[in-house]
Amino acid sequence: MSSNSHYNFIVLCSFIISVFGKNCFWNSQCAFNHFSSKTPYNCIRGDLRDSFVKVKGCEPISVWGLIRHGKRTPGTEFVYQIREAVKFKDYIVDSFNKGNSFLCAQDVENLKNWFDERKVFDSVQSLTEEGYQEIFGIGKRLRATFKELLRDLGNSSYRVRSAYGPWVENGAEAFVKGFSDIPINIEPANPNDNIIAPYESCPKFLDEVRDNPDTYYEASKYKESEEFQASKAQIQKRMAIEYNLTNKNITALYDLCRYSWSGIDNKRSPWCALFTLEDLIVNEYHGDLRHYYRNGPGNRYSEIFGRLPLSNLYETFENVKLGEKMKMTIYFSHATMMDMVYSALGWFTDKEPLTHAYRNPKRKWKSTKLGAFAANLIVVLHRCLEDDNEEYKVTYYINEEFVTSVCSDGICSWQQFENTLKPFLNTTLDFCYLFTFKMKLFLIICICCFFKLTASNFCYWNTGCPYKYLSTETPYNSVRGDIRDSIVRLRGCEPVSIWGIYRHGKREPGAKFAESMKQALPIRNYITTSYKKGRSSLCAQDVENLQNWQLNQNTLNGKSDLTEEGRQEMLGLSKRLKEVFPDLLSELRNGDYSFRSASGSWIEKSIQHFVKGLGDDLTIEKVKAGADVMAPYATCGSYQKDVQRNPNIYVEAAKYMQNSEYLATKDRIQRRTGIDYMLTDDNITALYDLCRYTWSAVDNKFSPWCAVFTKDDLEVLEYIQDLKHYYRNGYGTCTDNSEDYNVVFYLNEEPMRSICEEGVCSWREFENKLRPFINTTIDFCEFRSEPY
Numbered sequence: 106m107s108s109n110s111h112y113n114f115i116v117l118c119s120f121i122i123s124v125f126g127k128n129c130f131w132n133s134q135c136a137f138n139h140f141s142s143k144t145p146y147n148c149i150r151g152d153l154r155d156s157f158v159k160v161k162g163c164e165p166i167s168v169w170g171l172i173r174h175g176k177r178t179p180g181t182e183f184v185y186q187i188r189e190a191v192k193f194k195d196y197i198v199d200s201f202n203k204g205n206s207f208l209c210a211q212d213v214e215n216l217k218n219w220f221d222e223r224k225v226f227d228s229v230q231s232l233t234e235e236g237y238q239e240i241f242g243i244g245k246r247l248r249a250t251f252k253e254l255l256r257d258l259g260n261s262s263y264r265v266r267s268a269y270g271p272w273v274e275n276g277a278e279a280f281v282k283g284f285s286d287i288p289i290n291i292e293p294a295n296p297n298d299n300i301i302a303p304y305e306s307c308p309k310f311l312d313e314v315r316d317n318p319d320t321y322y323e324a325s326k327y328k329e330s331e332e333f334q335a336s337k338a339q340i341q342k343r344m345a346i347e348y349n350l351t352n353k354n355i356t357a358l359y360d361l362c363r364y365s366w367s368g369i370d371n372k373r374s375p376w377c378a379l380f381t382l383e384d385l386i387v388n389e390y391h392g393d394l395r396h397y398y399r400n401g402p403g404n405r406y407s408e409i410f411g412r413l414p415l416s417n418l419y420e421t422f423e424n425v426k427l428g429e430k431m432k433m434t435i436y437f438s439h440a441t442m443m444d445m446v447y448s449a450l451g452w453f454t455d456k457e458p459l460t461h462a463y464r465n466p467k468r469k470w471k472s473t474k475l476g477a478f479a480a481n482l483i484v485v486l487h488r489c490l491e492d493d494n495e496e497y498k499v500t501y502y503i504n505e506e507f508v509t510s511v512c513s514d515g516i517c518s519w520q521q522f523e524n525t526l527k528p529f530l531n532t533t534l535d536f537c538y539l540f541t542f543k544m545k546l547f548l549i550i551c552i553c554c555f556f557k558l559t560a561s562n563f564c565y566w567n568t569g570c571p572y573k574y575l576s577t578e579t580p581y582n583s584v585r586g587d588i589r590d591s592i593v594r595l596r597g598c599e600p601v602s603i604w605g606i607y608r609h610g611k612r613e614p615g616a617k618f619a620e621s622m623k624q625a626l627p628i629r630n631y632i633t634t635s636y637k638k639g640r641s642s643l644c645a646q647d648v649e650n651l652q653n654w655q656l657n658q659n660t661l662n663g664k665s666d667l668t669e670e671g672r673q674e675m676l677g678l679s680k681r682l683k684e685v686f687p688d689l690l691s692e693l694r695n696g697d698y699s700f701r702s703a704s705g706s707w708i709e710k711s712i713q714h715f716v717k718g719l720g721d722d723l724t725i726e727k728v729k730a731g732a733d734v735m736a737p738y739a740t741c742g743s744y745q746k747d748v749q750r751n752p753n754i755y756v757e758a759a760k761y762m763q764n765s766e767y768l769a770t771k772d773r774i775q776r777r778t779g780i781d782y783m784l785t786d787d788n789i790t791a792l793y794d795l796c797r798y799t800w801s802a803v804d805n806k807f808s809p810w811c812a813v814f815t816k817d818d819l820e821v822l823e824y825i826q827d828l829k830h831y832y833r834n835g836y837g838t839c840t841d842n843s844e845d846y847n848v849v850f851y852l853n854e855e856p857m858r859s860i861c862e863e864g865v866c867s868w869r870e871f872e873n874k875l876r877p878f879i880n881t882t883i884d885f886c887e888f889r890s891e892p893y
Contacts, residue, residue, distance in 0.1 A: 129209030129587065130378035137385045138366065138373075139473035140359075141392025142440045145176060146239040146479035147567065151506035153250045154645030155564070158507050160498055160516055163489035165254050167425040169418050169434045171301070172243060173443050174184030174479040175236025175279065179270040181229050183360055188226055190357035194219070194608025196346040197379075205345035210589030210681070219375045224709050225364050232272040232279075235369045239479040239746035240276040240437075244283030246505070246645070249482075254432055259291070263433040266292040268302040268442070276479075277437045283303070292781075299534065300417050301438040304410050304445070307537035324394040327461035328352050336387040340379055340745055342432045356827035359388045371805065389473060390464045396472040397459045400444030409536070411449025412529035414442065419526035422486045426497055426519070449529070452511075471625035480504055564644035572816045575801070576826030578613055578794070580802030581674040586855035592685050593856050594851055595865065600689055607678065609711040610671025616663030618794055623661050625791035629654075631780040632813075640779030647812035654809045660798060667710040670803045675711045679733045681854065693723060703735040742888040748838050757837075758828040760787055770821040774813060791824045 130136065139150040167560055179187060194216055200206045201213045207397065208216075225233060265331045267277040274294050281289040297306040298406070304310050310853040314320050327333055342356070350358075362377040362385075414436065421434050436686065447453050453469040471509050474480075483502040488495065497519040501508040509515035512821045517525075534812045573583040629651055658667060683690050702712040702725065709728060717721045729735070738744045748754055761767055774792070775784050783791075795818075796811040814822070831837045849865060858864035866874075 127631055129212055129590070130213045130373070131209065131215055131375075132572075132582070132585075135383050136373055136569075137379070137386070137469075138569075139389055140363035141389050141472040142394075142396060142476040142478075143176075143363040144473045144477035145235065145361070145366060146477055146504075148370075148417050148512065149474060149477050150479075150504050152564065152568070153246045153500075153502060153505040153643050156502065156505055157250045157464070157485075158500055158515065160487045160489065160500065162491060163487035163498055165251055165436070165485050166488045167422060167432055167486040168247070168251060168254070168483065169421055169486075169832070170238070170247075170481055170483040171414055171436050171438060171442065171446060172276075173440050173476060173479055174232065174273040174276040174437060175239035176233045177232060177236055178225050178228050179360060179364060179781075180233045183202040183357070184226055184229055186353055186357040186535070187360050187364070190354060191221075191226075191356065193344070193346065193348075193354075194347060197344050198336075200347075207343045207345060209380060210587045210684070212375060215375035216378065219365070221365070221420050223365075223367075223745050225840055230270070232275040235274065235367055236272070236478060237279045238369050241283035243479060243505075244280040244285075244482065248284045250643070251433075255284075258285075258432060260290065262430045262434075263289070264292065264431065265289060266298075266301065266437060267294045267437040268298055269294040269305070270294040270439075273439065274315045279436065280437070282495055300414050301436045301442055302612070303413050304406070304441060305536060307406075307410075307534060308683030309537045309570075310406050310410070314406060315399060318399050320404065321395060323398055323459065324391055325461075327391055327464075330461055332464065333387055333391070336384045337380060341743055342382060343379060343381075355388075364681070365772075366649045373576055373805070373806070387464075389471075393468070393470060393472045394459055394461065396440070396444055396476060397470055400441045402454050402472060403458060407445045407448040407534075409449075409534075410442075411445035411447070411506045411534040413444055413447055413534075414438075415526050416529040418484060418533055419523070419530065422484075422497075425486060427618070440472075440480070442648070443476050443480050443482070444472075446482060446573040450525075461834045475506070477504070492677070564647060564817065565649055565809075566644065566646040569810065571807055572819045573605050573800070574823055575793075575797035575819070577830065578611075578797040580670060580800060581853075582802030582805075585853045588681050588685050588699075588851060588854035591841060591851070591855050592679070592866065597847075602688055603686065603689070605682075607675075607711070607715070609667065609676040609705070609708040610714070611658050611668045612671055612707040613662065613664065613668060614794060614798055615665045615667045618791075619661040619663040621787060622794050622798070625788055626656070628778070628780065628792065630790065631782075632778050635779035638779075642779065643812060644837070644856060647809065650809035651812060654762040654799075657799075665705070665708040666706050667714075670709065670801055671707070672714045673803050675714040676718045678854075679715045683719055690719060693720065695724065698723070699726060704739070705726050735779060737883055741883055741886040742890040743886050745890045748833060754832045754838070755829055757832060758825050761825060761828055765820055767825070770818045773815060773818060778813060778814070789822070793819075 126169055138144065161503075178184070196204065197208065198213060198217050201208060201210070208215065222229070223233060225234070265277060265281060267274045274291075279290060296302075299306075304315070336350070337350060337355055340355060342594070344350075347379050358376060360380055362380060363659075364376040365376060366372070369376075380388070402422060415572050417434075421431055425431050428588065453475060455465070455469050455473075457465070459465070459468060459470060481504060483505070485500045485502070486639050487498045487500065489495075499512075499517040499519070499522040500515060501511060501517075508809055511517065512521045520835075575583075632641060632643065633648060633652050636643060636645075641648065663800055700712055700716055700723065701707050712725055716725055738749070771784065771786075771789055776785075792810060792813055796814065799808040799810060800806070801808075811819070850860065856864045860866060861870055
């Protein structure tokens, strides 16, 4: 390298450490996913296979369920506004490019690349593929939970009926497909059904409530409230577009957020980046007010309508108790009916009515829980033998979660069940056909009993904040910031040179680790067998996900190849860098830059993809076998002998694996999997590698292998790796305490503000720190070694 050459840009691929990124929507750990009645079912559901309570001395003899249809496309009233709101995407991108937007760069990029891939907004009120899968899954899990009871159903031992509406009827078909390969009859839908949609044929309700603007008074007033208007102003500020947003615009943007969020794929909607957590909570409450006064305790008819399906529940179980063989009764309806049933039971009735003037964060009435897509109430009748006497008990499940605070820890005697529901038998709809007239809405408070839903046991598949720090095998998207957001603009200055050092992108494991992981693969079958025997404490969905997991053959070929995710990591790095420094990095010529890689095919491929993001026809220097600058340790005989290949380097890690903290972790994993043989330390390490090598941060796709571990387990295993790296590559061996600081330093695209003042160093500070490194030699190595 000539001393006279002028370099604008130097990139070195080797080693990196991580820092925490800026708080943006795209990388927020706990994204708020409660969207009132448009919440995907997977965001709020439990799992009946885990939550089902086996009552001592009893057996289930009948199951009754009321299920809302799965996710559907929006109705005519809303879809036009939504389609119009999609046009805001271009305004938002333009505003960001002008430097006006407060949105993060990655969020804007995600929004720019968004398109309606599932065609959610092409049709009106149609069941989506996700909605089909939501209901399909309920049928599948119901059958798995009650294998003995629901085996060999005869035509007279079950009833499946749907309310009117193609999206509801299609959901019923999805249920029977998930429930059984054997055809199951679905009773024809009736638009005047008096059990599962009685309100549809009640003129008085339609006139005085559903179609009455006064019903939505509180929701409309809330949109005029200080809280809602502050949220609206915040959204306007974040978007920074030259267009004054209306309330209808806000609703349409919120609909874009929630309709294009996938709970099945755990895929967030980039439209949600327009909203803060507070904004989403405000919009959810607006939905709560609409449901409360239209379908809930806020009108006097909801309780009456809700009694009708509940009287059917009582009659069904009463007839089974008297000898009828009705094993399963399933009805499919709408969010309206779900709200009305809970109004009749009084389970979620607040002491004070919901109003626009005050949003009570501790309110019981939340439309997200009560009326999400595929929301459901499942009730089970148990026959018991106590002292040779036959007794009957009843248990309730909401969204596949066991309800504990009703009756005695959730288990109701027949008398308690009868006292609650028998009074509903004489309910009539005679009032529907009386002379209708406008009435002021008033609150009906009907408190039968208070209870809350139990929190399910920890399940990995639906955890809101999975632990994603996996030592050096952590995907870059799990830790990165975004230099487009974090760049520091120095007043009166312009950037003239950039120096960077990068670790290669995500690669497959080497031969040694790949072989250990191969040997650990059969553990999956042991886990599945253990779960079926009732020994595993893993959740049903986690076991199912692990069972369905498919191995990418390249993962365990032992070649350390750069993965597709690794290629995307490198490409993204350079593309973002070029966006931040367009003037400096445009039209680069030979002599303006240097790209150099350490030896290793995965590192060389990394730099190739990095350079690809900057432009075509850029030259990469040939890899040097003894590249002292890039990887001086690789050919340093003393280091290889005394450190890299010295087993004593790992003594602290080995000792840690003998202490109580690690042994407790190992025991937890053993009990969690429930397998028959004792797991070794090598097994634990291999399972950990399967977890972290098969986790994708680019696709935000968790690895089902990680379900084997709790958060505490993952922290312990991460610390073992920290110890190894500390003594092999870090302060445990190196005593050179000189600091690597530049005028402005960035780690993982985030500024290091802890050096100098606010992270901005003067040239003298920079020079004083780095100039002494110029004369560094590695004469102490004594002899050359083959690269490790």
